[in-house]
Amino acid sequence: MSKMATACTVKSVNNLRVFKIPQQEGADSIVRKLENGLVSILNSRQPNQSLQELYTIIENLHSSHRGVLYEKLQGLLEEALLEILEAVVRECEKMPLLIQFWLRFCSQIVIIKNIFLKCDRSSQNSNKYNTVQQLSMNLFKTLIVMSPQIKNEVTKEILQWIEMQRKEITIDLNQLQNALGMLNELQVYDDIFHTEFLRISHNFYLDEGAHLIDELDVRAYLRHVLARIKEEQEREKDYLKKHTATAVLEIVYKNMIKEHLNKILDKTFQLLYKDVIDEELGILYNLLKKVTLGLKKLEEYFMNYIMNSGNGIVNRPDNDKIMIQELLDFKDKVDVISEKHFNSNEAFSNIIRTAFTKFINNKQNKPAQLLAKYIDAKLRAKDLTEDQLEIILGKVMVLFRYIQGKDIFEAFYKKDLAKRLLLGKSTNQDAEDSMIGRLKSECGPAFTSKIEGMFKDINISQGINNAFKQHLVHNLTPNSSDLCINVLTSSFWPNYSTYNVNLPPELVNYQATFQKFYSNNHSGRKLVWQSNLGHCIVKATFDAGNKELQVSLFQTIVLLLFNEAEKLTFAEILELTNIEVDELKRTLFSLACAKNRVLCKMTKGKEIESEDLFGVNTKFTGKLFRVKINQIQLKESVEEQHATEKSVLADRQFQIDAAIVRILKYRKRLNHNELISELFNILDIPVKPYDLKKRIELLIEREYLERDKDDPTNYTYVA
Template sequence: MLLLFIDRSFTVPSFDVQVKLGRGNMEIELEQGWEIIERGITRLKNILEGLPEPKFSSTNYMELYTTVYNMCTQKPHDYSQQLYDRYRESIEDYINSMVLPSLREKHDEFMPRELVKRWENHKVLVRWLSHIFHYLDPEFIPRRSLLPLREVGFICFRNLVYHAFYRDLRVWVLSLIDQEREGEEIDRALLKNVVDIFVEIGMGRMDCYDNDLEAAMLKATAVYYSRKASNWILEDSCPDYLFKVEECLKREKDRVSHSLHSRSEPKLLEKVQNELLSLHENQLLENKDSGLHVLLRDDMVDDLSRMFRLFSRLRYGLETVADLFRQHVTGEGTALVKQAEDAASNKKCLSEPDSVGLQVFVRKVIELHDKYLAYVSDCFQNHTLFHKALKEAFEIFCNKGVSGSSSAELLATFCDNILKKGGSEKLSDEAIEETLEKVVKVLAYISDKDLFAEFYRKKLARRLLFDKSANDDHERSILTKLKQQCGGQFTSKMEGMVTDLTLARENQTSFEEYLGNNANANPGIDLTVTVLTTGFWPSYKSFDLNLPVEMVKCVEVFREFYQTKTKHRKITWIYSLGTCNLIGKFEPKTMELIVTTYQASALLLFNTADRLSYSEIMAQLNLTDDDVVRLLHSLSCAKYKILIKDPNTKTISPTDSFEFNTKFTDKMRRIKIPLPPVDEKKKVIEDVDKDRRYAIDASIVRIMKSRKTLCHQPLVMECVAQLGRMFKPDIKAIKKRIEDLISRDYLERDKDNPNLFRYLA
């Protein structure tokens, strides 16, 4: 007994019945049974052909199924093999008699339409017959290792129909694709159905699609776009060409989704990219009238974004774009350097200072960085290649000096101009914060960060000590940014300086309380002392200035006060940093003079003398020639002539003599008399060089202590890598420090190999 399973994919109407089959008493002969089956198959074929036939019911189906079942299960005459063969023969007969003739009489687009129709009918026929002959599939076919019924049916179509027509079909497909590429309307549904034949005829494998259609389609695509590219590259600008390329890629992708198999998309797009982009890459990017340089110059953001999107598809496309981007930025930056150099040279010819011009140069560098960083972010999607290119470009021109000033010095001066009171940069608080952020970003490209740190520290000291800092919050803010960029060691001294000033204010408050509580200790002069920690601040010259008697008592009073707080610290007075407010009683009017401690000491000498010579002033003050020349020049030869010099020349000489100018006057009642500025650049550079020697020594010892033995080249390279964050060490300097460490018994050379060093514990 057998319970029949009715397959829901079968197109004949199903009935909710259970049919029990059993082997009858009468044996069915082959021809007798086949005649029944053949009649049913003929009816099915007629239905497919649209001929008038009664409805094929489940009863008709069960009769055929039962006949096949009985012919396969009766003993001893099992006709399974014969039925398997005749199944194939019946399909082949239908193809030869009905399908092929109908196809051969069709031409142009009617042939593919007919083929699609015949393929759909064939699938229905195979499904019907597979159900009728179903008993062969689970029993007979596996036992004999034969092909399944469905596969046999498809192979018949492939061998008889597909192989005869696929070439014509391929020509038609390629023609239709070309028509659509040229903007003509096509029957996309028909194209999709035809392409599906190439896919489905492989029965799970893509050989037919790949070999019989896709290979030719890719070749035709290359030819088509090669022809297009040859015309476009001559006619269009780079932006117009790239716009067309992007549109072509979009249309090809759309074509795949509507008409082709999805596996063709990457190969098809690669062909288009190769013909339109790869083969014309340099010609497009380096076009002098509309290439990458022009797009960057003219701020053509949309076109740059499109260029990035397109060239990112190519294997090495972005490397080429990034390299040209680097060249362009380098050229722009180098032009700024040359422009600043030329401007500085012109100023020198006119004997005018060019500090403003150099500040403008730094501002332009920052603006240049803003511009191209925006390109990297917005157009190039923050791709690492473009960040690297931007970094390399800025490192090239940012480390070039301008008019004898290094970039480190210029950047430190720029910061000073922003942060000090009365600077030329008049910015809001938000603009200052934003500018400081940008300065720190530019600092990342400077190799001599230690030089910047020393220049910045010098200028920070002057802002803090002379109350020139515009805003304490901004001072702390940039230190935080520098710390994040360069590390805690970079800003530790600067942070200590800011902290010192806070503590100094508290200390001054305590001193004033001390004076209030000790009436005998009051020196009679308002005194403000700023106590600094030696290690944080730049080194300053300390001379034993012979203070005027009025000031001596001030110093003694503060020393006594400070000893009440701590007895283990030594106070060293830096008079060169001091300022004094003197009351000058001139004949026209009394005026307040804001001067340095040196200037005040010199002027107070004239309270007890009407006329003093250069040598007398020098001896009484106990200062060097340079300092005496500077302070006397500021008092007698500069804007405010508090002293009258004899002879009346513009230079100070040891034979000069001076007397107080009682007739001096000015429209202001309070004037500041500055000392001529001292060029501290040389001192800063010397200090940095000294620190670098210590840093190289420490690095070499640190490396050798961990390695014990190391050859010369690896030692040098590792030393460069360790120190690279702060400065770029000179190879010759490293070699010199190695020799010095050997002489000091930190290292020794191997006796057999002079390039091998050993660490001496």
């Protein structure tokens, strides 16, 4: 392990010159020379003999006296090491001196290994003797490091250094690296250090986790744990072996995260509810990846967070106006969390989809209705660029996918689209086309066929109006007003109530002329006039000057009455117009009690009563030449909303009935559970088993189906 390498590396002695041993000199004398040289080396002194001469002695004697040479070396090493042991034992802090002796000993052994090179090579071939390296390391391990006086102190002092480092006290990193390098070189790293290090690390992080989880804010706690992990990773780079570093990291994750998992998640999501946590979510995610079932627990909390927050949005009283915007903002928020902090993990994307589908549809039809209204408002808006609209439409389509009652959405979308088209309120045809394309892509062409038919009717009506105007010119028909008539296919458009109101004579004549023209060109078609959908520009003269009033047809009918009378009672207006009472009250309120009061209500009271008296407000002023009068009657009432929902529910019943009959007509006979299962598979509307059972019972009463006499759970189609 290169990071723990000691000074005990082999260095060759270059340019060795071989000396001839004089023949008359005896072996004992030669060995004494060698012994003196080795003693000098072990005492860090320059030997009297050159290294080349000592090498030559070994070369000449190794084949016949190898055992003697190794025994002599072992004895000298033991003497030197015992002196080292005695010196180290006397010290209070033993490691610094021990490391100093170790590094010096390693340097000495490098020299001796080069002298004994011939012996070592022969020993490696025979395996009879240990090499100098093996011999010296075994002796240092046995006599010094593993001695009773030293062993425990080595462990204790190394662990003290690491504990100081964990407490941010500066230590001599080189000393620590050399100490663990020594243990590794002597192959006692695991015995002396690894196990005890993990034990004290376990206690350290267990205590620190228990202390800090309650003391620190969870954001600070997560950052602290992350810092601890980085510290332990740095220790692997600096001095720990890989298996030790891996084990201590597991301890950190277990004692600082897993042991306090619920408390960490509780505190984290409390801050998330308050929108006061951000980057720490990513830290939490990465920490939990390393903890058994950590991400599963995070998924549970994330699901609960989305469900609780989502239910809070859709169930909050009086939240209709901002519900969709809040849902879109919340969707953006959880998407950022999932993509930025949870690494776009598919499990969390699925949780978002599942949770949104659940809480949105817990509210039944309301979100579908409000989503249609939200889109209507955006398509009417004049302050949005095309790019901004495209972004908004893309986001609302995500919510649309979650809504199960798409037929409810369709019904309200068509009602709002009708108003945009008939009142000319759509500000961007490209955006309208884009929305239709998105709906068609999501639900298929059948879903948008009627919507596309509505646009087609408007385009065709433009051609009809141009032809009609040419017809009037050609026939020299007098026309003091510029009228535009939309001819709508009833099956495409929402159902509207028909009002039999008293129109101004000029308009009655105009209608008759158009009816004749249209019938001549489109035989077999019947026109039904929807006066409640009309709107007009009425020219009016006040004391302050002339104005143009942008009003509904009902408002127009009322205003024109005051060309013939200065004052009229509610009862008189009702008789003259034949407008339904509630509708007339809304109309008069918009003209006499709202922001732009072109009529005067001459009796006190905020509400419109049957005895009220009205006249023209000749003092009316306005900054603009064209004044828009709030068209209160065009705002969808609660009753109209309920009527729309009721119509959709009736359509659902027809779909269910048709599906039941179609299945049994094909299958002839079917068990109740099998029939319910097939219905759930083919119906794309939100239904409950109870609703299906109820429709089956009604079809039995109407004799489309019958129960099996022997087994009432089986149904048979009645031909």
